[in-house]
Amino acid sequence: MMGRRWRWVRGAGWLSAALVVTLSPGCDDGLAPSPPPTLDLVTDVVPVGFPAGSPIDRAPAENALTEARAQLGKRLFFDPVLSRTGAISCSTCHLPERAFADPNPVSTGVDDLLGTRNAPALVNLAWSDTFFWDGRAATLEEQAGKPIENPVEMDLPLADAVDRVAADGDYARAFADAYVGPPSADHLRMAIASFVRTLVSHNSPYDHHLAGQDDPAFGVAEQRGEALFLDERTGCFHCHPTGLLTNDGFFNNGSYVDGGDVGRRMVTGRTGDLGKFKVPGLRNVAVSAPYMHDGSLATLEDVVAQYVRGGRGHPTTDPQIRPLSLSPDEQADLLSFLRSLTDASFLSDPRWRP
């Protein structure tokens, strides 16, 4: 009996030794376990139907798109340290699962202050040349700093934001890696812009259809809807051409009656620009409700219904906006097409999570 017990003890000892030998290389250096690998953000893809140039190509020379810059920007995007109260980050109003839009008509900032416009989806902005509903920013770099400083959004002077991140050793190292220098207001904006530039969506059923791939989710109803979308009967393509699904222009689509937000006129001062707002891209439109600059339309059905009516009668409504003769079935087909613009892979992509 003692011999058999000793064999068990001896066997356990050998087993333990084997385990120690096997596991020790990862356990005996005194450091924490390695973090999971970082998922790359930067892509050189040029989706089918998109204008020439990848996000890398379209980045400005002074802020070339690099992985280090995009990763830094991502961290900043999700960090509420950029708000006065430490409670609001960019992602508070731009939710990844909502195509980086806000499910509320207008956004809530610090101290529960309400904004005046709906936070737009941040999709494929690498191919855009104007930003904000009124186009007051000509670059993503210019756009990125304004919500941080806006009193009803994050309400933090950029200089203070810089001080906060500079006090964080990890941030300081990340800025040095990305921009070869300490944190600065310019580099903070540039980093966030770099991250937003990587948000590329091009895997919807419609995109597969554009690429000549069979996708059962782009069926007969969706094809009928596409045909209507590209027809003069609806004229949708006048502002939402087939590639980016936005011409990046400013139009008054009659989404309000009178008064209210002056839109583009705030920037240009031109009489005719009253009530003009930027044409948004339509990828993932089905998940980025509510709609219009003020979030006044809750559903896609409401949007289609408003266009069928010919707008709401604003005095400077664009002449392209007029009542549409669409049957209920045709309206349903149009909605099917709009829903086919949803890119599920983009909405669930772990790269777009903190």
Add this chain to the structure above:
Amino acid sequence: MREPRRSPFRIWWAIISVVVSAACVPAPDSGADAATGQTGGTPGETGGTTGGTTPGSGGAAGASALDGGVTVDGTGGTILEACVEAPTPRLDTGTVIDLPLALVAEGKPFVFGENNTLSTGDVLTPLNIRFYISEAALIGPDGHQVPVDIVGSNGLPQPYGVHFFNAEDAASTTMRVLAPPGTYAGVSFLWGLNVGCNQGAIYTRKMPLSEASQMTWPHTGYLFWRYESLVTPAGGGGVADADGGAAASDAGLAPLNAIRMGGVLGQPSAPAIRIDGSLTVPPSGPVAKTIQLNMDEIFRGAQMDIDLTGFLIPGGAEVIAGERLRRGVASLHIFSFAP
């Protein structure tokens, strides 16, 4: 890897181009207007200023990114047209001529984005005015054409050899060409794009030929002229519908709210414009000569009683208005040098 299947609108586009190529009746040839030097009608009949016959229409060897197609000329031969993103300069040196493009109506500036009250009492507030100019040339004293590059302020050829006027962009309201010194009798150009650019992979192009130009149109390739305006008619009347076909009065403007003039996909269809007027180009600048666009004539042309036989492009009243305009250019005085 399987070739991408064409989406329905591209199939539709291809069908239209084939049908129109076979059936389209060219606009009437009405020759040159001696008073203003305005010619129009079928390109190719105005001294070779069209995309199909102009030497070096952006197709110089060694230039990058050719994506044009092949078209058939009147003799049945094929012409390889090109739409070159970065054209090779025609000249190593020259003088940059500034050609401000000024919109006028009833002899007064037609102000973009603001209320313009006409003599009829109608108020027009233009919301969108865009157009292309390409294939520019200077006209020698003996009438020969001297093709010139349309250039930026740096003197280098503009992308695709095209000037894009966008009333929202003040910088674009001046066109520039790089010219050899000399004395000239006028300028000529296409009001629109040459056939090489009005076909091909338009959706992948850069500005000013990208979708952001607001000029890409699934049915015609590109629009050559796009105009949209608010109209407040005098006395509260309705907006004129250019689809009615009635001849416009010579007396004045009609309150149209949209005119969209496109070309014919794959065919030389941009109106050829000639402006007569003395132009002296010294060895160095600055040189400037303002070109006026007379909105009166554009509105008149958009409502002309003109034969539209063969016009198959789908569209509303604004597209038909554009085609009336395109076919009637020869009898209109749209472009002129400012006094």
